[in-house]
Amino acid sequence: MAVSSAAMSSHPAAEDCSHDNVCAMLGRLKSLLDNLPSQLPPKTALESNFGDFLKFQPDPDILERTGCEVSALSVHPKHAFGWQSRTQGGDIVPFTERGAAVSALC
Numbered sequence: 727m728a729v730s731s732a733a734m735s736s737h738p739a740a741e742d743c744s745h746d747n748v749c750a751m752l753g754r755l756k757s758l759l760d761n762l763p764s765q766l767p768p769k770t771a772l773e774s775n776f777g778d779f780l781k782f783q784p785d786p787d788i789l790e791r792t793g794c795e796v797s798a799l800s801v802h803p804k805h806a807f808g809w810q811s812r813t814q815g816g817d818i819v820p821f822t823e824r825g826a827a828v829s830a831l832c
Contacts, residue, residue, distance in 0.1 A: 756832040762824040774827035782830070 743751075771777040784795060821828065 752832055756829070759829045759832055762821055762828065764824075766821060766824040768825045769823040769827065770825070771827050774823060774825060776823075776827035776831060779830035780827055 769775075771780050788797075789795065
């Protein structure tokens with residue numbers, strides 16, 4: 727399943743989002759991740775590309791190097807989705823599995 731940014735275009739730009747907007751979008755994302763199609767194979771935490779998100783804590787070394795929690799956090803999705811998914815994937819994020827680790831993204 728691929729989710730395009732165009733599918734979420736009814737939402738305000740990130741810089742214009744209020745706390746309530748962000749909470750609503752995260753709630754919707756959580757619902758989508760919890761209900762991915764059954765055609766996707768379920769993966770355990772050990773098998774999943776997203777296993778690190780189950781008990782996520784920012785890497786203290788990255789946090790120290792960047793000095794920014796957002797920068798430290800952004801490394802983990804890039805690792806899970808691949809560094810080029812945003813720049814060369816046309817804003818499409820492929821999900822090739824389902825399970826608790828995927829749901830932990832949100």
